[in-house]
Amino acid sequence: MSRRVVRQSKFRHVFGQPVKADQMYEDIRVSKVTWDSSFCAVNPKFVAIIVESGGGGAFIVLPLAKTGRVDKNYPLVTGHTAPVLDIDWCPHNDNVIASASEDTTVMVWQVPDYVPVRNITEPVVTLEGHSKRVGIISWHPTARNVLLSAGCDNLVILWNVGTGETLLVLEDMHTDLIYNVGWNRNGSLLVTTCKDKKVRVIDPRKQQVLAKNFEEPIALQEMDTSNGVLLPFYDPDSSIVYLCGKGDSSIRYFEITDEAPYVHYLNTYSSKEPQRGMGFMPKRGLDVSKCEIARFFKLHERKCEPIVMTVPRKSDLFQDDLYPDTPGPEPALEADEWLSGKDAEPILISLRDGYVPVKNRELKVVKKNILDNKPPPGRRHSHSTCNPDFSQPALEEVLEEIRALKETVQAQEKRISDLENKLCQFTNGTD
Template sequence: MRDAGRIDPHHPKVCGHQGNVLDIKWNPFFENIIASCSEDSSVRVWEIPEGGLRRNMTEAMMELYGHSRRVGLIEWHPTSSGILFSAGYDYKVSSQITGYDCKVSSQITGYECKVSSQITGYNCKVSPQITGYECKVSSQITGYNCKVSSQITGYKCKVSSQITGYECKVSSQITGYDYKVSSQITGYNCKVSSQITGYDCEVSSQITGYECKVSSQITGYDYKVSSQITGCDYKVSSQITGCDYKVSSQITGCDYKILIWNLEIGEPVKMIDCHSDVIVCMSFNTDGSLLATSCKDKKLRVIEPRSGRVLQYASCKNHRVNRVVFLGNMKRLLTTGVSRWNTRQIALWDQEDLSMPMVEEEIDGLSGLLFPFYDADTHMLYLAGKGDGNIRYYEITTEKPYLQYLMEFRSPAPQKGLGVMPKHGLDVAACEVFRFYKLVTLKGLIEPISMIVPRRSETYQEDIYPMTAGTEPALSANEWLSGINRDPVLMSLKEGYQKPNQLVFKAPVKEKKSVVVNGIDLLENVPPRTENELLRMFFRQQEELRKLKEELNTKDVKIRQLELELNNLRNVSPAGNNV
């Protein structure tokens, strides 16, 4: 930070991600620990060595994989050093079907047709039994007068087969007019003798009378005996009939997720999945018991992070929220966004009632995002616009009008982003209360901007430097996950910043794995996947080639010197022999 001027293009860098880095955050308790997230769907924690980087850092202290798409936001917990939040562009994929609740099975839905070999319709049974009016299943004789052997006389029938009324059946059961099957003669009192006179019926196996055929087929309504379904003509298959819905694992509901990482074990322990679109901003209250988020679904939410329960939410119709920040212990939220007329706007909210904003104020008609920065010690709000060089100051009060405009810092150089120095890094002797690091891409520089309160006295100003959040965590990761809440451990800036000696960042031991093929470690020499990674590999190889060329030149010079010495020795040897 003390070095100014142009930085060497070959200056060591942190270049371990395989995609564009989308967000970085310093650990609030360890000044050499950085968390970063990238388009490669990973979150990584880096430990910067004492004295800074001496070469490019490609291996992270921790690599956290839990997102399936790019990760756009990360945020450290304000009171626990081992808790990290990450929000990505991924969502949960489930195979549940939504809509009209169609079940996926092999049953037929609709008119309740059963899939079997039974015949439905008029209750016809499938069997060799005869149904209808008159049926005969053998060589039995039906009619008025039947003869089985000798001559026929009168109304007398010879008893060989069984004769019943107008219809005779000697095998299966007769249905229709309820005739009994027996060896008794019914009808016209036929006598049993060997001579039959009268109507001269022929003895044969043909059916007379109502002409019923002897078979296992059904007569009457002509039903076929098979395993096909008659009636409504439904096909028997495992397809769904009715509304014809497709069964797939399409994504429904609100599934964009925030992962909570326990860095002491290096695993995600909680997931918040109450957002229906991409999360664009996260902010904690003072003790980290509440999380405020803004989302592309135009909703502002206050969430209990351990359970993922939404305590309050606001559907911002007149104020589309982009950024949100908690205002210390005032139980207030401040959001920046755009009004319905596309003018930049800020709004003040009560965190316990998000039905309506307490204050709405329009800023200007520019299109860049407004970044809010709040100083809880001085109750000062700073608004910096992306794409312009202005920074506005406001004072936040608990009484109306709540927002008091003070003044504005103007600069001709537009800013793309800003970083903030923690309170313990400010110059207390100069009455510096806030410091920005402004990224100016047009000039390729980072410009520090100090906010100084003019005071004549050089003594410590306690009114602008109250007890502030220190560098010692109040909770461990397991304590916070168990439900404990504590305010930050406070410190005084009167004696200046003193680095704690006993604090050690706890991280799981990383086992180094290697896959060696043809003498090359494939895990350490991963082929480049993106353009940025390809450029990094290119510059790295250029540096190696430069060093190898220098080494080769020095060796060439040394070889030349040795050759000259050898020639001198050869020239001296003949002269000595001649003497």
């Protein structure tokens, strides 16, 4: 007689459960825009949700501890002139979030640790380069201030948020709408899915497609996609991929291994209400004392419901096998280093004592002065109406005149102010 051998895995008994009713976020007007993004982004400090907004686009940012009913006048993050389509927290600064919109722009915001009194309307920087709506944004996993955006113009643009400049523009690589973009662990490569039914592995710095048209998958899993698009979330620390269907009410999760059949079905979490979006907590934001290996923020029409995935363990001690060192908030590279060709693995931290978020760190944007880029000597070819023989000495003369005019204006302003003060004294003395 043959004996059936059960596959050994510490994640075989992972189960999901919702939090208590008082730990949910209620009365949130989740966006009804027909776009296939997750509509939600979370980190160890905040949960951000794209919401309905009249006259433009907006999203709400709530501290994780602020659960329960949300006041209808709670401040929003506004500034886009059209609906927001995607949001993403910076992995190296828990107070910085980027948003992409139908208005063709990407905005980066600084969110304070305290609850603001009024709407946040001024972004730290606005990134303009797309000609059509922008539906995908993703931060680089290891390089500081490097942000990727993909739009309906079939372009992928990489930005240096610290200077507000474009680093790279990947064009003529996609023939149709880009569905999704993801980085590898050290950010040296990225992968895209496209409406033309092709998956592309791209080296962004060489601006080359390294692989395309995968002929045979190593594993095939039939899924019911009748309810809508599937949102995949992959946890490299546990090698578990979670599939959440928009319009569906379940979360299916699978373990990925190095041996055939490679993909192993674990379980399905189901609830009564269909989900309109989903947020996935980074590993450093989990409660390690409860053997929590994943936490989702499931969006319904009027609320956000956290779902906790747990591995049952009898011991209260720290479980080393469940929590290997995980990427922390410190970047391994600067933007210029990465652009020059340097790669680095994420800087890892231990979760043995839990993770305490760092205090608010301000994002500083230093835009380069275009006047610092001196034109090359000799005649310049220009399509403008300016004199093509406009030389460097002439430019210096114009700048000197500008400086003199500024000094004159400042002197006149001081003189006017002095006269106003004397007039005020004279008036007060005669009344």
